Amino acid sequence: MNIKKVLVAGATGYLGQYVVKELKKRGFWVRVLIRNKAQKDKFKAVDDFYLGQLTSPNSIKGITKDIDWVFSSVGITRQKDGMTYMDVDYQANSNLLKEALKDKVEAFQYISAINGDKLKHLKIFEAKEKFVEELQDSEINYCVLRPNGFFSDMKDFLNMAKSGRVYLFGDGNFKLNPIHGEDLAKICVDKMEEGIKEETIGGIDIFTQNELAKIALKAWKKPIKISHLPDWTRRFTIWLLRTFTSSKTYGPIEFFLTAMADDNIANQYGTIRLEDFFKLEVNKLKNKKY
Template identity: 85%
Template sequence: MNSKKVLVAGATGYLGQYLVRELKNRGFWVRVLIRKEAQKSKFQDVDDFFIGQITEPNSIKGITKNIDWVFSTIGITRQKDGMTYMDVDYQGNSNLLNDALKNKVEAFQYISAINGEKLRNLKIFEAKERFVDELKDSGINYCVLRPNGFFSDMKDFLNMAKAGRVYLFGDGNLKLNPIHGKDLAKVCIDKMISGIEEETVGGIDIFTQNELAELALKAWQKPVKISHLPDWTRRFTIGLLRTFTSSKTYGPIEFFLTAMAFDNIAKQYGTNRLEDFFNLEVKRMKEK
């Protein structure tokens, strides 16, 4: 039995659910933050639930009482309910950190994303990195992890491949190593135990974008058809979106299109293969 008591914020998300499971497997005492009572059913053997809204400091007062470690995967991919990245990714995490400081929490882990520190011009990273700065300046023991894309993010390739053709910007030779949530959850806990302050985390396999497209087409048993669009069309699309839509609409697309423009290679971890994930997803999509 592990004597540490931990709080997981963002527990209902893709990574959060794997994190809770892995912490329980390792014998940690786990409290999770949920927004509403109904979300309790998502978890099997959690020790304690705290119901509150991360964006409302009064509703999460005392959430870190008697907690040793905080894991926060709080963040939004798509802005909804009138919430912006600043409201959630920055202010929500800041509210949590303030409570942790009041309750003398030993360590705080935050999940940002790869190259976030270099991409502060993007709405999504402006908020995340502002929180990273605050966390580092707070005096608490911190761990900032910068994962590569999740396997679940790679579904964009699968969705395109379903129609029989994948569109890429440029020559498709840029590389990335996406990671499965299950593998990332293990790394999160290992890094917290070893006291690492900052680390990039990716999956075991490094792919070019062309190879990703091929994998996706193969999963659908389609012939390999990849169209390479000139890179100016990518930049033009970002410009159009910024001009004619709100950050709510363009935020996630801006992030995706910008990330596609350079190599994203993180330290390699894990055992899960993207090919297996794609095959399972296709099976699931066909059954629907």
């Protein structure tokens, strides 16, 4: 059997690190893109490193040489280096795609987010979906996955719950099924192997926001105290941020607040439960004190 060679871009991020582990577990040959040599220390048993910046096309020439599959979860999560969403979520991935096409890479998997195709008016998705369209129009076999929120994103509920009360917009009945990065990484590799073009991916359990708040409060062993704010406060917050801050500041918050005002239910996968994740996180935080 011919072992596939996979390039992972975004490998130092939350999902990327799990994808690298999953690929190696299944016997793939893995090349990891890093921005500086110190990032090598994050990885064990990787076959090859490529030092470069996707935002600088000249620094990534040859990055996809001899590569069969490209995986990219490249995007801005925490704003830095003065880069915009268009610079990173769109242009950096576009630069990588050009190299992949030049080297006749077999397939390219890109990670967007749930409902990105319906929320192009948000800055973060304007850039992501511009790249999705470019990828779909290219001559490469593509796979676009749209995961729901990560368990790591749900720590916002946990952080609120620590104080003993969780604040929600509206009645708290909108539903979502977040997924753990480890579960998502397995699905990413599965879908690449299956040749799936597009799919939404979520966790095994569907929760209302009220249920999420309760789970977070229980993890801290707090009484259930949830305050419901009128929805106009959410809309007003988005307006304030758009008016008085740059997209670098408001982008992630705009996305979060918009997602809170609708159901976000993706196809259900995985085995890791949010309750268990919250308990582990609380134990970690408590142990840090001692």
